[in-house]
Amino acid sequence: MSPLPAPRELGARALDNLRYIRETMERSSTFTAVPGLGGMAMGATALLAALVSSRAETNAAWLRIWLADAAVAAAIGAWALHRKASRAGISLLGAPARRFLLALAAPLASGALLTAALVRAGQWHLLAPVWLLLYGSAAVAGGVLSVRAVPLMGAGFLLLGTAALLSSPSRGTAYLAGGFGGLEIVFGAWIWRRHGG
Amino acid sequence: MRRVAPAAARPPSGRTASRSAPAASVRELDRLLHERIRLGIASALAASETLTFNELKALLGTTDGNLSVHARRLERAGYVSCQKSFRGRLPRTEYRLTAAGRRAFERYLDHLEAVLRHARRRR
Numbered sequence A: 001m002s003p004l005p006a007p008r009e010l011g012a013r014a015l016d017n018l019r020y021i022r023e024t025m026e027r028s029s030t031f032t033a034v035p036g037l038g039g040m041a042m043g044a045t046a047l048l049a050a051l052v053s054s055r056a057e058t059n060a061a062w063l064r065i066w067l068a069d070a071a072v073a074a075a076i077g078a079w080a081l082h083r084k085a086s087r088a089g090i091s092l093l094g095a096p097a098r099r100f101l102l103a104l105a106a107p108l109a110s111g112a113l114l115t116a117a118l119v120r121a122g123q124w125h126l127l128a129p130v131w132l133l134l135y136g137s138a139a140v141a142g143g144v145l146s147v148r149a150v151p152l153m154g155a156g157f158l159l160l161g162t163a164a165l166l167s168s169p170s171r172g173t174a175y176l177a178g179g180f181g182g183l184e185i186v187f188g189a190w191i192w193r194r195h196g197g
Numbered sequence B: 001m002r003r004v005a006p007a008a009a010r011p012p013s014g015r016t017a018s019r020s021a022p023a024a025s026v027r028e029l030d031r032l033l034h035e036r037i038r039l040g041i042a043s044a045l046a047a048s049e050t051l052t053f054n055e056l057k058a059l060l061g062t063t064d065g066n067l068s069v070h071a072r073r074l075e076r077a078g079y080v081s082c083q084k085s086f087r088g089r090l091p092r093t094e095y096r097l098t099a100a101g102r103r104a105f106e107r108y109l110d111h112l113e114a115v116l117r118h119a120r121r122r123r
Helices: A007-029 A036-053 A059-087 A095-120 A124-143 A149-166 A169-195 B014-019 B022-028 B036-047 B053-060 B064-076 B099-122
Strands: B050-052 B080-087 B090-097
Touching: A007 B036, A007 B053, A007 B099, A036 A059, A036 A169, A059 A124, A059 A169, A095 A124, A124 A149, A124 A169, A149 A169, B036 B050, B036 B053, B036 B064, B036 B080, B036 B090, B036 B099, B050 B053, B053 B064, B053 B090, B064 B080, B090 B099
Parallel strands: none
Antiparallel strands: B050 B090, B080 B090
């Protein structure tokens, strides 16, 4: 029988095993394939939408621009997510990805419903704060199961949404530019630097 | 092939390990979990309720053969359960930690902590 290792060596091995367990548990339960560059691209399209929509002559034209941007940003986000996940060998049908996407989906679906209801009621000025607040809720909820930058970005959206709710309706587009443009680009860059892609 | 005795059946030594000598701690360490891939499988399943074979393979960065051998050992010991099904035409194997597996995993963590405490006291 081989001699037993010294206590110090045993301790080092135990520490190494504990680290391995922690890392494996973290990787198994969090969804890390959030795209950084994709987020920055989504932010850039939002800045463009803000610029174009600030010149819109009617509320309906303003809404059409933002809905078009939402569709483009969703396509970019989905493509970037898929690309980063497949490069990392992470399945989008796996448990961590499913939980992350489900957490995002509920507030986003509520946002779509509220948009339709607010437009029908003619409450145009509430669209910007509601979008910011619900997108922030989605990021905070999904972020619980993802990297730290995601819930922090969500908190930023919640703050901006609250500020938009309390300030003049004419500043709605500026708040959207700050959130969907500014915050997306800043946090996208952070994710890109810290977590790649 | 030799059947592995379920380590879950061994007397739990949990917290008491902190008082025992390091030699005893090492002997008491669950040999089944004291292997990287098997420890990885148990850790991953302790954090995520169910994982498929492919998810575990990507997570642990191992090969089909290696994962399947180690997963089978854990399964035979009653630490993990495995459910096979089809998604479309593709076979799908899903693993989850059993109650005995979770207890063994927690006991293993207790042992690691005890070994660490002992090593620190001796420094």
